[in-house]
Amino acid sequence: MEVEIISSQFIKPSFPTTHPKSHKLSILDQYMPPAYIPMLLFYSIDQNTQAIVDIITQKRMKQLKESLSQTLNLFYPFAGRIKDKVTIDCNDEGVHFTEAKVSCSLVEFFNQPNLSSLIYKLLPKQAVIGVSAEGYITMAQVTCFACGGIVIGTLISHMVADGAGASFFLNSWGSNSHINEFQHAFEFPNFDTPFPRNNACPQDKNAMHLCCQTLKEGRLTTRRFLFDEEAISRLRGQGSSSTVQNPTRVEVVASLLCKCAAKASKAKSGLERPTLVIHSINMRRRASPNFPNSCMGNFVWLAMALMSANDELPELVTKLRETVTSIDHDFVKRFQDEGGFVNFCESLKQVMETTSRVAMGTGVNYLRFTSWCNFGLYDVDFGWGKPIWVSCFADSVDDLVILMDTPSRKGIEAWIYLNEDKMALLQQDNELLMFATMDPNPLRLKDYVSHA
Known part of the structure; x- marks a missing residue:
């Protein structure tokens, strides 16, 4: 299965905010591995007319970008960069966002005998172990299948979130995609850790x-x-x-x-x-x-x-x-x-x-x-239903x-x-x-x- 990259861009917060310019990591953050948390959400489509599939796909892509931009207003460290082992630079440079497509359908993908070994192709930059040279906190890749199905693959730095936190971010992004329901469904994130932040924490x-x-x-x-x-x-x-x-x-x-x-x-x-x-x-x-x-x-x-x-x-x-x-x-x-x-x-x-x-x-x-x-990963709904499968x-x-x-x-x-x-x-x-x-x-x- 070949994945064709259509475009890459940075999704930034939708408006300038007054958040802190740096985020200090807690002692628990500093002892996490220098890696990303990989999550993949698979969504199907019930249309079979190609013209309708193309229209729906374009609408969904636009919706994903706009809602991500709005979500980053509150998840401001996710749009920043790794400065050093104890600090995130909250510079609003944005999430690395990639659009991709494959020529097969989701059904054909699921029929692959080596399905587990193909998953990595649906993740951004295919980087899981270690951190990117650019210091990205968050990367996302949206891959569109020929049938209209969509896979959202995300990599979130373990320095700012654990699995539960990464899941909360995805659910928040999904809730924000429901424009009319945003005020009722969205719970604000809290970056005030209860654990000490220690600049001199030894790296064991x-x-x-x-x-x-x-x-x-x-x-x-x-x-x-x-x-x-x-x-x-x-x-x-x-x-x-x-x-x-x-x-x-x-x-x-x-x-x-x-x-x-x-x-x-x-x-x-x-x-x-x-x-x-x-x-x-x-x-x-x-x-x-x-x-x-x-x-x-x-x-x-x-x-x-x-x-x-x-x-x-x-x-x-x-x-x-x-x-x-x-x-x-x-x-x-x-x-x-x-x-x-x-x-x-x-x-x-x-x-x-x-x-x-x-x-x-x-x-x-x-x-x-x-x-x-x-973790509620099967509840992540961007407005077109819940995922049919979640993988890692x-x-x-x-x-x-x-x-x-x-x-x-x-x-x-x-x-x-x-x-x-x-x-x-x-x-x-x-x-x-x-x-x-x-x-x-x-x-x-x-x-x-x-x-x-």
Whole structure:
């Protein structure tokens, strides 16, 4: 599939604002990896006359640009540039916006056998790892398909937003596209972080490495595994115990993947090693009261659980629940108080010491989880309906699992990034395939079709 770039421009705020000229990063922002958060939203069209398709496509493109410009009046750092490791220059230079087109239809695209490997072509500049040389905070690419379908691919710097914040921005952009509903539907973003901003915050390379997980030079493979509502119901039954009687869908899917990945690693290396699960936690939901998703910046912490190679599903679920719930409102509060910077450094040191300790001896397998479930990405509506599919991309990041909602919000689509050899073993795991469908066509399975 060839993507033709039609034009590129900068979308700037629609009017001059009196916002601060610079945005200081919090201590949590500074420890995020120097990378972009990639999100892709797929929208269909119900017209089949080419003339009508062209008119609708032009109207949608104009609407996207105008509403983005208006949205940037409030999300002013998103239109700025990265100045250094602690500062965003809020210069209103704008979002790098690309228009592109492909000659195939969305149906033809979804029929591709290597769908996961084609996703990157729908992202702007195809840059995901690292930051652009130009220091862009936000990049967007709108790709028009021959059928009139549209894919909106965005890259947002992890320095100014986490996954929840990036999702809030997309929903705000969509709400702003409904001109008549803007005053009622739009919640203003808040860039006043509750965490300390410290110009002298030391840049710990080991901590950065852990946040970004391992960037591999070898061959990596991406696979999507769909767990539908029925499969998750069965997993919940198998994973429940007297300790965790009603596990969440994220808990049971993550636990099963941990178990199966450990088996693949053992088959590859011949060594029976424990697995250190590193789970990204959205601390907005752990604070009391909760911070809303409108709070911009990074609210992410890494919870860790050491899983034995012989743990069964109930034990895995229990350990995961224990480590996640340890990030409670008292934990979050420690980063906000006067001693927030000192407490943050101490907690970070504990994270690094834990990883070093468990890696002694025969070593340890690492598996990093991040969940985008319940972020509301399937609610992003620009005025022509909700997306039929939402996807991500994280090429070059090894031992990573991104858990995504399905359109029904009842299933989970797990995007898994593994070494080629381990993936070859994982995708043949009978226990995994009892619950999951590998690399499904988004338009063919009932979890998608009934909500498209």
